Amino acid sequence: MPAATLRAWERRYGALAPSRTEGGYRLYSERDIMLLIWLKGRINEGMTISQALALWQYQERQAREQTPPAEANTEIRADLSDVRQSLAAALLDFDECKADQILAEAFAIFGFETVSERIIVPVMAHIGDRWHRGKASTAAEHFASNYMRRKIEALIAAGARRQDGPVVVLGCAPNDWHELGLLLIYLFLQRRGYNVVYLGQNVPAEQFVDEMRRLSPDLVMISATTEESVPGVIAMAEAIAAMDGTKPAFGFGGSAFNTNPALRATVPGVFMGEDAHAALANVSNLLAERRK
């Protein structure tokens, strides 16, 4: 973001008022940076700068009617592991504001793919791990995963939809409720122009094949995060394989197949890989092959 633009905004709208050094140099606060990142988001969504600023001021005014002001400041984090650590700490502290700051900064610096795979996934793994060892409460784990989900879904909602790309159906196995990894795949696929139909948690096996016949997707991917969900994946794979006419390809994945690789052989379908990136590559290979 060019410095001249910032100064123009300050001069023309007065919305940004950084403090100055003795020499008169601008010192932007964390709050200023947060505003700038937010403004950039609105502009990317098609607003003009004047509209975005008007909306910000409107929201500020509305929020102020309810609450008195306060002050907060943190330092800039430039290193991935720093970011991971402070993000995990903020989430375990239920501090959404701080988490937002950290993530917004990280998105601006590292881009969404890096942030998704190298920050969001590890942080959630870390929090999940602490939870399993009894060192983090269930409430904290819930809060963190809902927070992350919201962030990913916002990215998905902000992206452009395509209806002419290959149709890919995504869902969690029956009785499987962990959708974070699947949402990342959704995000990546969507950004690459696939037409994703997202079915979410706990997709029941009944009626599933009928619906797939009606929808006739190119690929169905089901995720399982626990060993108990694997039989459901197998059932769905077999049901798809038993379809008559043109069947979709069947892919599967999820942490159940990473912790116990032997399970991969039990499912009649294509294992999509251990992480979202691998899955992405496999989707494109699989669909290229099918088209032949």
Add this chain to the structure above:
Amino acid sequence: MPAATLRAWERRYGALAPSRTEGGYRLYSERDIMLLIWLKGRINEGMTISQALALWQYQERQAREQTPPAEANTEIRADLSDVRQSLAAALLDFDECKADQILAEAFAIFGFETVSERIIVPVMAHIGDRWHRGKASTAAEHFASNYMRRKIEALIAAGARRQDGPVVVLGCAPNDWHELGLLLIYLFLQRRGYNVVYLGQNVPAEQFVDEMRRLSPDLVMISATTEESVPGVIAMAEAIAAMDGTKPAFGFGGSAFNTNPALRATVPGVFMGEDAHAALANVSNLLAERRK
């Protein structure tokens, strides 16, 4: 719709009179947009623009002579039900593109609160109803509710966060997985400057009180959508009531308490009302009272 056409209509018929910015740019109000959509509908039905405008002006004149508010209301409601119907159809068809179009239009005309309460909630109720009656597949219901959830979460993510407002904890009862209504409340509270900690689906009762002691929120709200979840709500309410020191207020709600109002008396806490708007008013009352 080409801009030149709009200007031609304004110049030739004077029917559209958007206000202007200082720079002279046109600012179309929601009313203008509603008129345009109505006109477009007439034109698609084969009317010419002059006929459509004459009809509009005739209806306006007649409405003014009788009871203006009633007439205006039915007009809007008719439009809303159109939107609801086409949105439900698009979702049952897995057509995310079309649903996006419809919703974007609706947001522009009606604003996010009206859309949330008068479109999203009824459409989901309608789809859920069809699903219960076996007229819609589980996959379609999953797709629709994930879609809606994504939209609401995107709105939440786009809003400005505040850390200095009153802290409100939101969660679904243990083993309750329906979070759409709760997300709406989250959205509304956030826009009004509350600091919301969202715990999502299936909040377990264990450790919950410890976590609340650490977080010391002003209000805890738990939602239950089925009768089976109500005992969980009661357990949490009692646990909160048994806390020592400063306890948060405890509120509850959800469709379980709407279909069977007798259940409300079984929970030791404040019933927050039947819909998101009522909940909002109750939150603000409750917190104002507590502050005294």
Add this chain to the structure above:
DNA sequence: AAAAGCCTAAACAAACTATTGACAAACCGC
């Protein structure tokens, strides 16, 4: 002290909008 960077102020350029007038296709009554 020289180089590099930031400051202010003003100007510039690209993209967008407004106004007016014109044009061609569709439509109407005859």
Add this chain to the structure above:
DNA sequence: GCGGTTTGTCAATAGTTTGTTTAGGCTTTT
């Protein structure tokens, strides 16, 4: 079919918004 009207679109010119550049001076760094 034919003149006249309606209607969507376009072009030319002027004004607005907004990001970027320029010019001259001050601050910081090396």
